Amino acid sequence: MEGKTVLITGANSGIGKETAREMARQGARVIMACRNQETANAAREEIVKETGNNNVIIKKIDLGSQRSVREFAADILKTENKLDVLIHNAGMALAFRGATSEDGIELTMATNHYGPFLLTHLLIDLLKRSTPARIVIVASELYRLASVNLNKLNPIGTFPAAYLYYVSKYANIYFARELAQRLEGSGITVNFLHPGMIDSGIWRNVPFPLNYPMLAVTKCFFKTPKQGAETTIYLASSKDVEGVSGKYFMDKKEHGLSAAAMDMDKAKKIWEESAKIVGLTASDPKI
Ligand SMILES: NC(=O)c1ccc[n+]([C@@H]2O[C@H](COP(=O)([O-])OP(=O)(O)OC[C@H]3O[C@@H](n4cnc5c(N)ncnc54)[C@H](OP(=O)(O)O)[C@@H]3O)[C@@H](O)[C@H]2O)c1
Incomplete structure (x- = not known):
């Protein structure tokens, strides 16, 4: 990955941190896009020390805030002259x-779907100037537990809120498929993945007393964040997937989707509504 610039959201912990570590080890310029500057600094220090790659920088972003996403993108456009790989991991x-x-906006959807949707638009011209470029989206197989309600794309008040995690990961899949279609022939590929069930911070809001059995399950049966990063790293860097786009991966292999997730009419409708919800204007880049 020498000579390549890789931007990873949520690179301060879990799967994102392991992805950043490997990209740095492979010689990339790594932009760690993080909300928590304290843990981001500690992660960066660890990665630089271990890999000897100093070309690892931290930029602040809160994906749940459109203002923050816009400020972040403006900063990137000012400081970076290329972007080879954009990894939506947070x-x-x-x-x-x-x-x-x-x-x-409902916070899980704002963070997991609308933030990445807006960020992709704001960085698309930079990616186009850097082709061949790649976009990698960390979705989840848990999408199968949900459906995206077109009449409730801002699902405030849904109970339990945990359900919206599945919905947001489903939205990631519709977004990735529609994005891949819109970017066909542009030199930018888009692929998405399930990392496996991973022992990471994503389970941190499981409430008492469920947190205790959950802890036992994650420690005994789930994979490590390093294992969880393998498919992301593969999609970001492997020659095997050069030119491959619009595909869902698990364990570094292409995987099937449910029939409902292949519904491109629905993907298009979600896209159009998302553009309104994030307030895209005529002066924003169009995809
Ligand atoms: N763990 C699993 O079993 C599993 C399975 C399927 C998919 N995934 C997906 O894998 C991805 C990585 O998650 P993980 O398992 O590595 O969990 P994690 O350790 O909790 O990492 C999530 C990262 O996202 C960041 N993040 C959360 N909200 C953010 C915001 N508003 N703005 C910017 N960054 C934000 C977190 O930053 P803070 O430290 O600031 O919170 C953290 O760095 C997620 O997209 C998750 O949905 C995980």
Whole structure:
């Protein structure tokens, strides 16, 4: 990956941190796009020390805030002259009680779907100037437990809020498929993945007393974040997937989707509504 610039959201912990470590080890310029600057600094220090690659930088972003996403993108466009790989890794899940973002959007959807949707638009011209480029989206097989309600794309008040994690991961899949279609022939590929069930911070909001059995399950049966990063790394860097786009991967292999997830009419409708919800304007790049 020498000579390549890789941007990873949520690179301060879990799967994102392991992805950043490997990209740095392979010689890339790594942009760690993180919300928590303290853990991001500690992660960066560890990665630089271990890999000897100093070309690892931290930029602040809160994907749940449209203002923050726009500020972040403006900063990237000012400081970076290329972007070879954009990895949408950051994600969060709530438990029972929901929350609303500063833009009035249900927080899980704001962070896991709308933030990445807006960020992709704002960085698309930079990716186009850097072709061949890749976009990698960390979705989840848990999408199968949900459906995306076209009449409730800002699902404030849904109970339990944890369900919206599945919905947001489903939205990632519709987004990835529609994005791949829109970018066909552009030199930018888009692929998405399930990393496996991983012992990471994503389970941190599981409430008492469920957190105890959950802890036992994650420690005994789930894979490590390093294992969880393998498919992301593969899609970001392997020659095997050069030119491959619009595909879903698991364990570094292409995987099938449910029939409902292949519905491109629905993907298009979600895209159009998402563009309204994030307030894309005529002066924003169009995909
Ligand atoms: N773990 C699994 O079993 C599993 C399975 C399927 C898919 N996934 C997906 O894998 C991805 C990585 O998650 P993980 O398992 O590695 O969990 P994790 O350790 O909790 O990492 C999630 C990362 O996302 C960041 N993040 C959350 N909200 C953010 C926001 N508003 N703005 C910017 N960054 C934010 C977190 O930053 P903070 O430290 O600031 O919170 C953290 O760095 C997620 O997309 C998740 O949905 C995980």
